[in-house]
Amino acid sequence: MVDGGDGVTASRYLEVETEAERDGEDPPLRLVNESSPQHNSRSRWQHCYVSRLRIVDTVVVAGAVAVAQVARFGTTPEAVTAGTISGFSYTMTSVMLGGLWLAMLAIHRTRSTRVIGAGAEEYRRITTATFQLFGVIGILSLLFQGDLARGYLAIAFPLGLIGLLGGRWSVRKMVARKRAKGDCYTSVLVVGGRRSVLTMTRNFERESASGYRVVGVCVPGSGYLDDEHIVVDGREIPVLGNEYAVVDALAECGADTVVVTATEQLGHDGIRSLVWDLEPSNVDLVVAPGVVDVAGPRLVMRPVAGFPLIHVEKPRYHGAKSFGKVAFDMCFALAALILIAPVMLAAAIAVKATSRGPILYRSERIGLDGKPFPMLKFRTMVDGADKQVADLLGRNEGAGVLFKMKDDPRITPVGKFLRKYSLDELPQFVNVLRGEMSVVGPRPPLRREVEAYDGTVRRRMLVKPGLTGLWQVSGRSDLSWDETVRLDLSYVENWSMMQDMLIVGKTVRAVTAGSGAY
Structure with a gap:
């Protein structure tokens, strides 16, 4: 995922995910090349980021249901046990609601490394998870005539949603400040022609909040020289070989992510081989389809005849x-x-x-x-x-x-x-x-x-x-x-x-x- 700074830019890249990531889990810790210390660095800060989000979410949800219970029923034991639902006190109900809320956040992958810090998508998942949870609770209460206090839900719902969104915003600001100092970034190796490399590097530099920083490039057809480099806005980026030298280039520059724009030069077999070559390491593969300034909702990927085709929906002027x-x-x-x-x-x-x-x-x-x-x-x-x-x-x-x-x-x-x-x-x-x-x-x-x-x-x-x-x-x-x-x-x-x-x-x-x- 690449954040368009204005927070408002969406995904323009096709990420090759593992089975665990597609199932909504965080990427597992895989074998890491010891010569690439940045791999370990990225794993550490992402793990710390996700752990902090779990703590913030838990505190916010627990606080929201606790405030709702106290505001609606007070703190006396008689007030809490007076309103019961199928034999459960409201204290037990609050514990169950909090657990279900956190479970819905996990089901909707709100803490996936693919969306944390990605602007609107992260907020959208949190909002969807919260609305779905309270929608299901409302429908079940109506169908089974559950005596669940509406004032209790009316306090917990907005308080928790605002708290969750505010918590994500505050954690993102903290990471943005660290990225401004050169920390908490994802180092990138770009595989593509010089023009594509220049464009992508400038975009990453402009949207520094996305946390992507190009540390090396592989240019198709290049005759690799030890002192060869390209200059982007005054910064020299080394050319580490051609499209077939990606694995060796990773060992040299220690990148966390490979971004491929040279899909035509690599071909289907080349990309598949690259996926296999990167499998033992903790390195992500991202394929840039060449579509620019198109928001995520307009991009729909559909596998057809073994090809992951990206359908670009028409603009929504109306x-x-x-x-x-x-x-x-x-x-x-x-x-x-x-x-x-x-x-x-x-x-x-x-x-x-x-x-x-x-x-x-x-x-x-x-x-x-x-x-x-x-x-x-x-x-x-x-x-x-x-x-x-x-x-x-x-x-x-x-x-x-x-x-x-x-x-x-x-x-x-x-x-x-x-x-x-x-x-x-x-x-x-x-x-x-x-x-x-x-x-x-x-x-x-x-x-x-x-x-x-x-x-x-x-x-x-x-x-x-x-x-x-x-x-x-x-x-x-x-x-x-x-x-x-x-x-x-x-x-x-x-x-x-x-x-x-x-x-x-x-x-x-x-x-x-x-x-x-x-």
């Missing part, structure tokens, strides 16, 4: 226009406007008191299906700033067709503060209520930007532009034009409600940090 997303946008925007009303009032007073001109600035943007609309913002520049653009084009620091300046002379002192923390964009919740924008979506473009679009970039307008999006939580103005387009297109083609919620959560962190905004 899903982003569904009732569920519209309802979420309306409810979220209305609640946000009520909560931030004092902040908006203070911003409006500051804008009006410190510079001449209107409080709000109406910027024409191009929305869904190419239709223009007036996007609302607090004015952050001097009045008439649009007329000065032509004189400043020579100092443009923006990427691609974007016009950006880090030290734009048109920005007022108050406007600079509002922009840093994105407070100038708060009036756009009104655009959301008017149906012109969505809470999450591609960046709303200007008309002159759209006129410069090619056919590929125009696909951004297949959904409503958003107040925030992947571009907002992945660097904001610091992103290159190509990276901005890639993130927007990735969102358009892989939209989901879970992704929207994760982006909203990350937006709060990005705005608070104030980085990449000018």
